[in-house]
Amino acid sequence: MTILVTGGAGFIGANFVLDWLAHSDETVVNLDKLTYAGNLDNLSSLTGNTQHVFVQGDIGDSALVERLLEEHRPRAILNFAAESHVDRSIHGPQAFIDTNIVGTFRLLEAVRAYVKGLASDSLQAFRFLHVSTDEVYGSLAKDEAAFTERHAYEPNSPYSASKAASDHLVRAYHHTYGLPVLTTNCSNNYGPYHFPEKLIPLMIVNALAGEALPVYGDGQQIRDWLYVKDHCSAIRRVLEAGSVGEVYNVGGWNEKTNLEIVHTVCALLDELRPRADGQPYHAQISYVTDRPGHDRRYAIDARKLERELGWKPAETFETGIRKTVQWYLDNQDWVRNIQSGAYREWVEKNYAGRRA
Template sequence: MTTFLVTGGAGFIGSAVCRHLVTGTGHRVINVDALTYAANLSSLEAVSASPRYRFVEADISASETIAALLQEEEVDVVMHLAAESHVDRSIDGPASFIQTNIVGTYQLLEAVRGYWKILTGDRRKRFRFHHVSTDEVYGPLSLDGEPFHEATAYAPSSPYAASKAASDHLVMAWHRTYGLPVVVSNCSNNYGPYHFPEKLIPLVILNALEGKPLPLYGRGENIRDWLYVEDHARALVLVANEGEVGRCYNIGGRNERTNLEVVQTICDTLDRLTPLPDGGSRRALIRFVADRPGHDLRYAIDAARIETELGWRALETFESGLEKTIRWFVENPSWWRPIREKRYDGGRLGIAAE
């Protein structure tokens, strides 16, 4: 049995990782989360009673707390997902992104390095620090540009992307300078159940369910590669367990769609599953709004390395994963309604931004 410490395990991707580790493997999970606005422990109700799961409320910047926890639980793998991640919020208030994503990662690395130095024998050999990052660190692609691969130069556009790029560089520096055994993964846009409803897909689903306008940046022409969150969770555990130390792995779904295509597909699926009383099309709810600053045109992932070296494949197509996601939101208002009813400060909430 491997003991994983997952930072940010009450967030969207982190909770999917925790659920997968508990229900799909025999490993132990220590979930460390500061419970900021996007964290939600109700996303973990399915595993919260398991003897192989423990939740600890703590900030990654609390180095002494993290160091003590690592020793107490005899952690084998640290999977670092804790981050501020909403691009629009980073434009309106970058300070928290610098603090969490850069300073927090540094402080976590130092706590982990101190712990790793005292490990011996097999425990030292099998220890890994897995840093989970984003394709946004690579910057924009042209419409005919080759997809991002692991050697693509970094060119972040937003404060969020810049803060994640900095954290990626810190992790690799701790490997090269101190020998810390790390792996890094960069993923494309995730979607799926339990997605915090300020992001494109859940926001559009819920607005469309309620017959509200669907504001979309620009003309909806920006292109993203979409990855079902449970496929991502499987990939992350695989990278942590079998990835080569000092190596990066791009994880993508090979599902490029324009934002407009995504929104139109959601509208059409909801029209089929829950028709409007007047029989009209939800596409009529789409409203184009002024674009955000520095909005990258296109992201696309070349996932050949993880596919060929580790044997991973996405199980969901965009269509199958999106329908599962829509059905989940339709059937689980008890999860999302309290979030929709609460006011959140900061960010351009209400705009359908990926």
């Protein structure tokens, strides 16, 4: 048996591939475009593993996807492929439209053609699982109830709008064409292999380099934080037992302000890798101009997933963030390898002129 994973060299996708192969003897065909955030170093431990078949390519390349489906005959497709950084979507939304909307459409079209040729028992077992985000729901006030699967879509950035569009396409292909789909909407992930443009890895990397720790606005934006390995276990469970056509929110039950996150990372680094001068890492915090349209709060209500499929996260934020900081301390070569000139140029572009 085989599954096809798209975007399986990125942060969440790579963690899923590693997790899947640690728990299953099924082959993974891994299709990834290897843009700036796709990194084969994430999968270096799989070198020589015949259960992992890597293919560099775009989900928008219909001919390639059709060939892979015909050649490998997967029983399931898990779509992680996406442009996912809000700040990048503000600077250049076109890539988000191309991958998240057009790419998802072309992938769905290829899958629609593929399932027409499946025998009835294979079609009955087939699943298309689309991995999405809580950002499609928009922003919550501090005292509002957390997002449920019935919450209206109110995306506020080019990124979240493009993901909302992809979610709607997946839903439409189920209701119009009968495609057996599942959708998950997750909260903020953190953990190993996280590209250091996002909050937690950026703070770790900058702190160790003696650079400023840029905090947007007042730092009181609230997010729910989900350890990436918990997210992987949730996706496995949804694929295994989720009801076709249903949406499942995946959260960690860890609402924290961005400033709390930064102080927690600093405190762990003070403990695990103290500064040579004895000063605390929080002295490097620098408040910068907020991003345009920055959503104030996200919060996931994951009770449906627990009630119907028996899933809940294994990690608390305290255990997960300690594992994450330790992973970055133990994997400095990985960090250095991805800090190319292009990465440094992006950081300079995004934070230049933001000093508050």
